[in-house]
Amino acid sequence: MTDPRAPEPDDPALDVLAGEYVLGTLRGAERQAFEARLAREPTLRAQVRAWEDRFAPLGLAVAPVAPPATLWPAIERALAPPALAPAPRARLWDSVALWRNLAFGAGALAVLALAIAGLLTVPLAERGPTPRPAVAVLVDDARQAAWLALANPAGTRLELRALKTLAPPAGRAFELWLIAGPGEPPRSLGLLPPEGRAIEQLPVLLRPGATLAITVEPASGSPTGAPTGPVVLSGTVIATDGPPPRPAS
Amino acid sequence: MLTPEPTAGLLLAVGRGDRDALAALYREAAPHLFALAVRITRQSSIAEEVVQDVFVAVARKAQSYDPSRGTAMAWLATITRNRALDLTARARRTTALDDARTGRLVDSDPDAFERLAATEAGRRLRACLEALPETQRRAIVLAFFDGATHEEVAARLASPLGTVKSWVRRALIRLRDCLGHD
DSSP states (O other): OOOOOOOOOTTHHHHHHHHHHHHHHHHHHHHHHHHHHHHHHHHHHHHHHHHHHHHHHHHTTOOOOOTTHHHHHHHHHSSSSSTOOOOOOOTOOOOOTTTHHHHHHHHHHHHHHHHHHHTTTTOOOOOSEEEOOEEEEEEETTTEEEEEEEOOTTTEEEEESSSSSOOOOOOEEEEEEEESSSTOOOOEEEEEEEEEEEEEESSSOOOTTOEEEEEEEETTTTTTSSSOOEEEEEEEEEEOOOSOOOOOO | OHHHHHHHHHHHHTTTTTTTHHHHHHHHHHHHHOOOHHHHHHHHHEEEEEEEHHHHHHHHHHOOOGGGSHHHHHHHHHHHHHHHHHHHHHHHOOOOOSGGGGOOOOGGOOHHHHTTTHHHHHHHHHHHHTTTHHHHHHHHHHHHHHOOHHHHHHHHOOOOOHHHHHHHHHHHHHHHHHHHHO
């Protein structure tokens, strides 16, 4: 096949690097640095593509292994909510295992959030078809729901309602954080008293796919402006726009 | 051996939002992709996460599959490998390469070689791999097929790390020259 974006043959070192990337021997920081370049350099993408094509038959020569029966239901759950952005992964706070759990359970949580929003008959509708109000259920490590976060349709206001009473350790406080999207830094939304609170003006618009998290901080809040304590609760913000859209056919 | 045509058809249907097609695609492709992911991640739980991520991504972006590029299975295998390598980089690998499973390398597994011979592209790749010096070929196969790092290849082949790195580079250049630039 002829590819108009075929790599320039005059950069052999880069082409070998692309080969190593596809081969899988480029790991860790080297791999991430290469992927960052890949995003910017079409020539490099073409080189990677050529290597992927060269090695493709080997990738297909693996003897099949049946995945566990639980995997397909998990995929269906993950796909259940509409327009749910991919949950943030380790890139945000690498050390916190909670993020991985969050990614696994995002689908089920979305369903739960919709159900809770419906049960509470929250006066969310401030009219206007779009944008829609968003909700998030904040769960603990054991995936128990503890807080419900409700946003107005404009995504400027957020209300936190306690679903069960949780108190921070003595002398400490809960602090609420908003991660607006993948790769975004956590922004403090202030301390969170056990009875809940409303935040009238969010520093950034709350969009579906954003993450809310609660950490344990000193009584006066994080001294650094970034989370310093463990994440005890977190949840992904989802849109409350009813059942998933029917597939177009 | 999976025939590419039905997979591509399923993928196109998935791109139109057909969830039944996604289920069918899963039945056809998941055992294959899971096997790939297990080989690279060496942990079933991470391999499951890989396959889940791949199918969720495919359900949302099946349109990005370009049939002119190659078979649908090859495309799925590529994104599976990439995801497996990404997640493996973040998770600490606890399983050593030198376990019993890695006895089944492509160069010692006649079934795998048979599967490689099932397509024209596979036969070309096999011929080019066979033309490599033994050590270079084993380094490539260990890296690609078993997800081995440079360090793991060096341990496996009882050779210095620098030597292995240069085998890999030379093998890549030979393979490219053998297979062509397109």
